[in-house]
Amino acid sequence: MLRLGLVPSIVVLSIWGRGADAHDGHHGGSGDKHYYALIDDFHTHPSLTDSQGEIFLTLNEDQTELSYLIVLDGLLGLKENPADRIDPDDIIGIHLHLHVPDTVGPHVLNIFGLATYNTPAEEDSDLLVDYEHNTLTGVWDDGDATINPETGEPYLPFYPLTSKPLTDWLDYLNSGQLMVAVHTNASGFPAMAIHGHINGVVPEPMTSMIAAALLPFVFASRFRRRRGL
Numbered sequence: 066m067l068r069l070g071l072v073p074s075i076v077v078l079s080i081w082g083r084g085a086d087a088h089d090g091h092h093g094g095s096g097d098k099h100y101y102a103l104i105d106d107f108h109t110h111p112s113l114t115d116s117q118g119e120i121f122l123t124l125n126e127d128q129t130e131l132s133y134l135i136v137l138d139g140l141l142g143l144k145e146n147p148a149d150r151i152d153p154d155d156i157i158g159i160h161l162h163l164h165v166p167d168t169v170g171p172h173v174l175n176i177f178g179l180a181t182y183n184t185p186a187e188e189d190s191d192l193l194v195d196y197e198h199n200t201l202t203g204v205w206d207d208g209d210a211t212i213n214p215e216t217g218e219p220y221l222p223f224y225p226l227t228s229k230p231l232t233d234w235l236d237y238l239n240s241g242q243l244m245v246a247v248h249t250n251a252s253g254f255p256a257m258a259i260h261g262h263i264n265g266v267v268p269e270p271m272t273s274m275i276a277a278a279l280l281p282f283v284f285a286s287r288f289r290r291r292r293g294l
Contacts, residue, residue, distance in 0.1 A: 096126030100238065102245055102261030104137075113251045113258045114154055116141045120245050120261060124238070130206045131231055131238070135159065135176075137199040141247070141259075145196050147178070153251035154258070158186070159201070163237060164244045164262060169255040171225040173234050173243060174205045180226040181254045186211075188228040205231050239265065 104118035118137040124130070137143065142155045150157060158178040163170035172180065177194065180186030188211060191204040210219035211227035220227045237243055243263045252258040 098124040098239075099266050100124070100263050101266040102263045104135075104245055104247060104259045104261035106259045114141070114249065116154060116259060118247065118259060118261075120263065122263065124235075128235055129232065130204050132204050133202065135201040135245070137201075137247075141199060141249070143194060143196050143199050143201075150178075151250065153249065155250050156247060157250060158246075158248040158254065160186075160246050160248075161205070161263075162244050162246050163234075164242050169257075170244075171223065172227060173229045173237075174209060174231075175211075175226075175228050176203065177201060178248070179254075184226065186226065186228070207231055238263065241265070 100122040102120045104120060106114060116138050118135060118141065120133055120135045122131055122133045125132075137156075142150065142152060144150050144155060149155075156178060158180065159176045160172045160180070161174040161176065162172055165171075172186075175186035175188045176192060177187060178185075189203040189205060189209050191202075193202050195201070207230040209228050210230040211224075212218065213220050219230055222229060222233065234243065241262060241264045244260055245263065246257045246260045248254055248256070249258040
């Protein structure tokens with residue numbers, strides 16, 4: 066369930082008011098599927114942070130685009146300059162992973178920051194970061210897969226740190242086997258400061274209405290992070 070304590074009401078109203086002009090081509094439809102995860106450190110021992118977050122996702126009816134909104138509370142500093150991310154709670158990487166019990170599963174989408182130490186990996190070309198409100202939005206599709214320069218094709222699925230084509234991972238998404246991982250200076254890699262397991266949800270009326278406003282469109286942001294720029 067959407068907990069408005071993590072989402073400033075002014076942000077919700079702002080995005081609601083922007084409507085279809087904010088991000089053409091990612092409109093919601095009646096056949097969309099919705100997913101959700103609370104991002105916290107409930108299973109982390111010892112605890113590394115008191116911070117939490119949430120992720121809201123929508124798979125379009127054609128199952129070719131997975132839109133997401135990540136909301137993080139203010140303790141998880143999103144700083145525009147990577148050189149400024151020096152505090153324990155500062156984020157150094159956000160990814161979607163395959164969940165593998167008792168180990169760290171491979172990445173399926175690199176969203177923000179590093180894939181691991183000294184390895185930049187912001188591969189979602191639709192990523193928008195709102196540094197003021199600690200939110201990230203984007204769209205995962207097959208075009209976000211990391212390309213092997215030697216073959217011109219996506220890397221094979223067992224490569225642990227690369228982004229993968231969405232359509233190869235829909236079964237895992239629908240069976241609850243994907244998770245979102247947030248790495249901070251305190252956690253490092255591959256440990257996670259907070260994480261959450263993504264599951265399909267039937268939104269409550271208010272959640273559904275707000276998600277319909279948030280997920281199809283993208284925040285106006287100071288920086289649009291595109292691959293190669």
